[in-house]
Every structure is written in structure tokens, then in C-alpha cells.
Amino acid sequence: MSIENILSQATAQAVKELYGVEVDPQSIVPQATRKEFEGNLTIVVFPFLRASRKAPEATAQEIGDKLVACCDAVEKFNVIKGFLNISIKPSFWAQVLDGICHDENYGFVAETPESQLVMIEYSSPNTNKPLHLGHVRNNLLGYSLAQIMKACGNKVVKTNIVNDRGIHICKSMLAWLKWGNGATPESTGKKGDHLIGDFYVLFDKHYKAEIKEIAQAQGITEEEAEKKSTLMQEARAMLKKWEQGDPEVRGLWEKMNNWVYAGFDETYKRMGVDFDKIYYESQTYLEGKEKVEEGLEKGVFYRKEDGSVWADLTPDGLDHKILLRSDGTSVYITQDIGTAKLRYQDFPIDKMIYVVGNEQNYHFQVLSLLLDRLGFKWGKDLIHFSYGMVELPNGKMKSREGTVVDADDLMDKMVEDAFALSSEKLADMTLDEKREVARIIGMGALKYFILKVDPRKNMLFNPEESIDFNGNTGPFIQYTYARIRSLLRKAGDDLPALNVANVVPNDKEIAIIQRVADFASTVVEAGKTYSPALIANYTYELAKEFNQYYHDYSILKEEDENVKVFRLELSRTVAAVIKRAFSLLGIEVPERM
């Protein structure tokens, strides 16, 4: 049992004995005492004033006296206004550390047969363009969330839904046929996703030019000209052919999609993310139609005279939502229903989490209601893990204006800059070793920079400032880890075993042990609130605290052997916790840097 729990229960007991009032121990949450006051943990007694009918100071005093008398771990206390600051016996902290450093899986809960199966959908790319900065945030959040849910004892299935069909792919295909001259990834040396992305842009360029031409020649607005575009008509015709299963179109589609997948795989691998099961919209959209027909029969949807199918969501405070167009084709949400059906066939899902940007908040509100009506048991409380947009210092990311930050380019830049900054310091390494360290640091900088921000908020990504190896950054934490590893290497292996009975941790050490002990509850909390940012900020606080400690205390020169062993043990445990916390964020740590 953690020290917080011990105190909560003891306090509840004390209140009951003193004032005869039952208090739920869960409602009493001791918090870390602020630095400027003496003590380790603080209990706020304001909520008990009604029961005690005394002044805050007197109430705190009485509860404090009771705790000292009844609770072994409590050494002493002081009272400031309504705040009861409790000091825990130093020997108790030494035992806490001892327990943690011998627990290989500290902070992680093992999976059991009763564990819930959580499916997490993330990434969800389109096959007509490479991944960009927005996808980076999505992928990092999704992967990290999966790691956290696993650490909380859930069974986790990571999934990806690839949007591999639709007019946008036809545009790329058409451009490739018209102006591609048979270009392949091999012949051009480009990654497949970039190659296809280039053709998508090329289509748009020609399309725009065509519209302008038509508009000028016929003296009509560009909006009207759009309807007369032959390029767009050709693209539509191609989509129709695709839906009819035309072998030529399907063949090209398959070939080009495979190029893209090869490119995506490379990017995913580099990012360190993966999936247990990938779904493709080309395989799920028909299932969605079926499911909608089924709903129609059950009477949960209705059909208009023009043939389109709708759901009336006004009882739930929303509007009417279209599910099938009047020509019978499916819309975006139809595909999501189909995907849900397949997934539910494949896995006994208890909880579904969709990692998708907040511009789709409404979409998921609707999806939740529709799935619930269609009888999916997890539909009602599916979780839309909604994250904010990534903005750039000079405005929004707009693909048309060329202000998109490409994921591959971004990673290249991060690693390059990391190499430039680190290679000098690693003079004794081989080039390959230096590159490996630069990769870990560069990727760590990027991942930490994005994950430390509250996912729900829009964030600003400044490409220049992100490569900052000082402050609240991944590299700073990695540096702390590497220093500890260096220290431990110097200390060697032939140290005597730690005897906890013989050490009395000082205040700084207690603060660090306390924070290390918090790791377990931080992981649980992060799992409950779906917040990788919580883990990130926890890790930074720990690293910062430890750097200060390193600066203030000798370790290798420490004369008292038992104190030295204790300090090394503390260092080792901190390194282990940093590594474990970073594994939840998908960030690697270097042994040296």
C-alpha cells in the first residue's frame, strides 16, 4: 500500500474518532508538500471544519496529533492555516526505495484474463499523399496511448484504417497516366508515397490552370468553370470504373497503392509505431452499406423520396445525418460503420478509442449514436481521443499553399541537427555509433516536444525552437539518463548490497524517492485520463530534480560505503524509471550521449 493510501485511511479514521463523522478515504488525497514548507505530504483540512466545528488550525492540530499516535510511518507534523504538513520517517522512505528497485515491473500492471480489450485506432492516412506533421502528432499520441493502456493492464489492439479509395486517389492515378511517363519509385529514387503525392499536386496544378483558362475563355466565374473541367470529369469517370471493378483501373490502383504502402511502412518504422491489424476502406465501405440497410429494416433509419438514407438524431440533440446518397453510394460515416462491423467480428472489443483530430468531434458524436442504435455494445461510450491541430509560427498548415511539414523531411531535419550538436561530444565513437545516438536524440526531441502538450489543445510547432536541447525537452531527460549510466559504469559492479536499515535519506533524497514512488499512480492516472502529457511532464520533473541532486552531492567520492551504495541505488532506480516512463511515450534512451 502506498504512503498516500495509508495517510488517507488514517486521516479518515482520525476524523471519525475525533468528530464522529464518516469520511470516504478516497476523497482525501494527500499532495506533495510545497518546497517552502517542512514536510513530505500535505492534507488540506478545510473539508473537515464542518465536522470539527473548530478553527482550521485547531482541527489540523488534532488530526496531526492523532496521526502521530496511530500511524507508524508518520514522524511529525506542522500546521499552517488549514494545511497539515506531515513528515514521514526517513527510514520509511529508504524501505520504499528498496521495494521499488527490486520490482522489475514497477508501475506497470500485468494483463489478466479479466482484462478489458481496448482497440485503438490511429494514423488513418489517405493513400494520395505522404504523412505530414498532423499525422506525426496522431501517430505519436496513438502509439503512446496504446503503451499506457497496456501498462494499465488492458489488452490492447492497435489498428489503422487506410483510406485507399475515392476521388483523391483517382486524381493521382490520372495525373500519373497523363504526365508520369511510367515513373516508378525505382526509376525516380523517390519514396512511393512521395511519388504519388507529387502526382496529386500535379493534378491540382493542371486542374487549377484548366479552370482559369475556361473561366477566361468563356467569361464565367471559376466556380462555374469547375463544372466544365474535363480533368475532373475524367477523374470521376475513373472512380466509376473503379467501383465497377474495371480490371485496368483496379490494376493501376493496386500498383500505386502498394508503392504508397511501402513508403508508409518506412515512415512508421522510423517513427517507431506499429499496428496489430490494418483495415482498408475499400474492404469496409460495402459492409457499411449493408449495415445501413439492416438499420433501415429495423426502422432506426429512414429513406427520403429521392432514395437517400438518413438517421434522425434530433432526440439526442443533434440533426439529421445522411448515411447513403441518393445515388446509393456511401459517405464517410457509412465506411466507419462498416469498419466497426468488421472489427467487432474480428475482436471481442470492450472499449474502442479513435485517435482522430478535433475537427471531427461532431462526426464521432454521431458515430457513437449510430453504432449504439445498431447494437454495438461499445458504441455508446466509444472514446474519440480528440487532439488539437498543429499550427506553424507563420500560420496554418495548408497543403495548397505549400506550408505542410512533411513527416519524413521533419525527421531527417531533427536527426541531422542532433548529429550536428552531438557528434563533437562523442569524439571517441565511430561514425555509425554517432549516427545511432543522433537518431535517438533527434527522434526523442521531436516526440517529447509533441507529447508533452495537452493533446486536446492546439499546439504551435516551431521547427527551429523544437531543436532545443535545453530545458523541458526529451534530450535533457535523455542526457540525465545517460549521465546516470555513466556514473554506474564508473562505480563498477563490485558493490556491497544495500542495507536499508543503515541509511537515513536526506531531504533531497526523500523528495526524489517520493517522486519515483509517484510513478505508479501517474501511470494509472494517465490511463484514466488518456494523457501521455502527464507521463512526459512527470519524467521531466524527475529528471530535473535528479540533476540538481547530482550537482549538490558527491557520489563516487562518498566515503561512507553504505551511503555511497544507497546513492548509487537511488540513481539506478531513477534511470530505470526514466527508461520505463519513456517507453510509454515510445522514446528511446541512449546509454551514452
Place this chain on the structure above:
RNA sequence: GCUCUGAUAGUUCAACGGAUAGAACGUGGGUUUCCUAAACCUAAAAUCUGGGUUCGAUUCCCAGUCGGAGUACCA
């Protein structure tokens, strides 16, 4: 128009309804006789406005100002 969402130092981010609102970058001033100065110490600097709820509000509620997103046959 309607719905959702956000607003905290110069900047980027924190803060279960709790103490004097924390960090980091940048700016000013300092510190290398243990491991790695990629570090540490130190100074100045902020809750959009107006009400309400209460022992206590950055946090909850209402109104306003400004920003972002969505809004029925795009995905």
C-alpha cells in the same frame, strides 16, 4: 446564424476547487577539486473583461470580447 472549443510571464507549455499561479526558452547576474558545463544557482516577468456559486476560483456557472473547428449527399 447555430453547435463545440480555446484564451495564463516577451514566447512555448503547467497547475484533482487549495498555501505566495509553477517550469522552460529568451533577457540580466553568478558557479567547473565526484559522474558528462548538453549541467547548476540567481533576478525581473502572467491568469482576456464583468458578474455569480464558497471558507477559498486560473479551475465550476452566466454574460461579453477575441481566436480555432464543425455545420446534412467532402473525406
